[in-house]
Amino acid sequence: MSSTETRTFEMAKEAILSMRNDGTPTDTMQYYNQWAQNYEQDMELIGFRAPIMAAEHVSAHFTGERQTAVVLDVACGTGWVAKMMKREGFQHFVGVDCSEGMLQRARHTGLYRELKMAVLGEQPLPVPSGEYEIVIIAGALSSSHLPAYVIRELCRAAKQGGLICMTGKCDRENINYRASLESEIKHMEDAGLWRCVNVTYVKEWQLGLTEHERGYIPGCVYLFQKL
Numbered sequence: 001m002s003s004t005e006t007r008t009f010e011m012a013k014e015a016i017l018s019m020r021n022d023g024t025p026t027d028t029m030q031y032y033n034q035w036a037q038n039y040e041q042d043m044e045l046i047g048f049r050a051p052i053m054a055a056e057h058v059s060a061h062f063t064g065e066r067q068t069a070v071v072l073d074v075a076c077g078t079g080w081v082a083k084m085m086k087r088e089g090f091q092h093f094v095g096v097d098c099s100e101g102m103l104q105r106a107r108h109t110g111l112y113r114e115l116k117m118a119v120l121g122e123q124p125l126p127v128p129s130g131e132y133e134i135v136i137i138a139g140a141l142s143s144s145h146l147p148a149y150v151i152r153e154l155c156r157a158a159k160q161g162g163l164i165c166m167t168g169k170c171d172r173e174n175i176n177y178r179a180s181l182e183s184e185i186k187h188m189e190d191a192g193l194w195r196c197v198n199v200t201y202v203k204e205w206q207l208g209l210t211e212h213e214r215g216y217i218p219g220c221v222y223l224f225q226k227l
């Protein structure tokens, strides 16, 4: 069910920049509902690498049984992360997202055993505690999406010894959010909730779209293990 329209870089840029940074969760839901059919094509046009980077990092560090491991994909969108994880040999996915339009696309992949709707930050993560071998959030750690403290919920959902993978942009726009994210990560480390497995800074994460961000902007993959 992908878009029949052939998108250009300019169309992608316009769609992405039309998102309000100060919007309400309802604005965010509506934005993704109407963008869902072009989302993957547009994000490919801007060189978005979060799903593949998350999948490769988890794959490089996961030592368990891939065929039976259950992956929780938070802010799953259209299901891109599950597609990348499947390539790495993972087979079981549960997804959560706030946009019904995005969830419909994820449903269409046929990869998810369960898909749930929740506005994180306003509603709890609708999954049991200590259940998932892997928890991933890709492309949603920014102020226009959800508060940084939601990462506590990701840790809660993971099994003891499970991996939690989080990706984020490291551009100027995300600088304050990234500071609060890293402060929350550190508090959780200090509290013995998880340990750092790997943090990778990626220079070419996606193309910058504003006048301040020419060429590629950087991003980061954070990988933690629940204690």
Ligand SMILES: C[S@@+](CC[C@H](N)C(=O)[O-])C[C@H]1O[C@@H](n2cnc3c(N)ncnc32)[C@H](O)[C@@H]1O
Binding pocket: 025, 028, 029, 032, 050, 051, 074, 075, 076, 077, 078, 079, 080, 081, 096, 097, 098, 099, 102, 118, 119, 120, 121, 137, 138, 139, 140, 144, 145, 146
């Ligand atoms: C940039 S997309 C990333 C989707 C997918 N993870 C990927 O890498 O392609 C961000 C997703 O986060 C979802 N989202 C934004 N704010 C959210 C919130 N507060 N709670 C749940 N999902 C949210 C959007 O609906 C959208 O599907």
